[in-house]
Amino acid sequence: MYGELDGTFPNHEANPLEPANLIDLQRAVVQHGADAGLAFDGDADRCFVVDEQGDPVTPSAIAAIVALREIARVRASRPDADITIIHNLITSRFVPEAIAAAGATPVRTRVGHSLIKDEMARTQAVFGGEHSAHYYFREFWGADNGMLASMHVLAEFGSQSRPLSEFSRAFSPYVLSGEINSTVSSVADATARVRAAFATRGTEDSLDGLTITGTVADGEPFWWFSVRPSNTEPLLRLNVEAADRATMERIRDEVLALIRAS
Known part of the structure; x- marks a missing residue:
């Protein structure tokens, strides 16, 4: 949607954190019978996900999904590795619960993506997630990348047969x-x-x-x-x-x- 380059953003602001800016995507997902929708901000360092019913999937759920994939990726080559995952203090409490249950160490930080980046570097964390849909990857120089996050979500979603609304519910218990x-x-x-x-x-x-x-x-x-x-x-x-x-x-x-x- 809206693939034409126009720095005035005539359709809506390029800020998917604002619910009004997701409305067109939500309608399109339902209208076309799509399995999911993805909304990026202007530089694609953030990614919001919409399920097949047109409902947003919380960034906390996405953070948990990607964190578990990154933990599994590291464990596959280094079974005894100490793994750290960063999350800020207003992500869902399910995020650190899921990280700890997978045998990694959750580190809770203040809100602000510059703070997350500092903690990523300090702790050598493999991944970090925020409520604002910034997702940080050690394999991407500790920076945030919405495109990488979206590929993780699509890969995990595509590995099973449930609709996204049902699949993501397990990552949003609260x-x-x-x-x-x-x-x-x-x-x-x-x-x-x-x-x-x-x-x-x-x-x-x-x-x-x-x-x-x-x-x-x-x-x-x-x-x-x-x-x-x-x-x-x-x-x-x-x-x-x-x-x-x-x-x-x-x-x-x-x-x-x-x-x-x-």
Whole structure:
């Protein structure tokens, strides 16, 4: 689609992270009965994937799929190799779970692709994945490459017979809110309100802003959230993940109310 070179991008912005920019692809996938759709940004260092129903596959699921393939590739030639995979702190918790289950070491970083690149070099990681659909490969000089990621996805998808919606579901067991931005008068005050409200309800870390992981007891569903300040604007960015949609929405709404309280 839209193969004509035009730097004004007349059809839509070349930013697949913005949902509105996926609409044409989603419609085309359904209209043509395609098995999948791929959306790249202007320099193809990011790749978003759409399933046969026209629904986006989360970048966290793609990160897990590619990570497992890269782990298997290294293990095939070096069975005892120590393997490190990078992920940022707002990818799904399934990503580090899958990496660890495959016998590799997940390394959690702050958000920002320059930080990922630094960690790729420091740890000699074989792969890195972000929520923003940047995917980094040691075999590509530690840089991000959406084309390589798309080939991994198509190869893995093509090796089995299920539709992409069903295949990818196994890599998305939890429910993510997506990133929600809120303009605040004081980032510090809003963050303090959230911290105080959840002080006894989970464990806290401050790798990048404030992350709270809920204490799972008496059958309470798993959940966590991250509140991070923008580096350039008076914004707080909220990401929530939980075991089910009801829990995600409950935590999301509670945290948003605290952030947006006057």
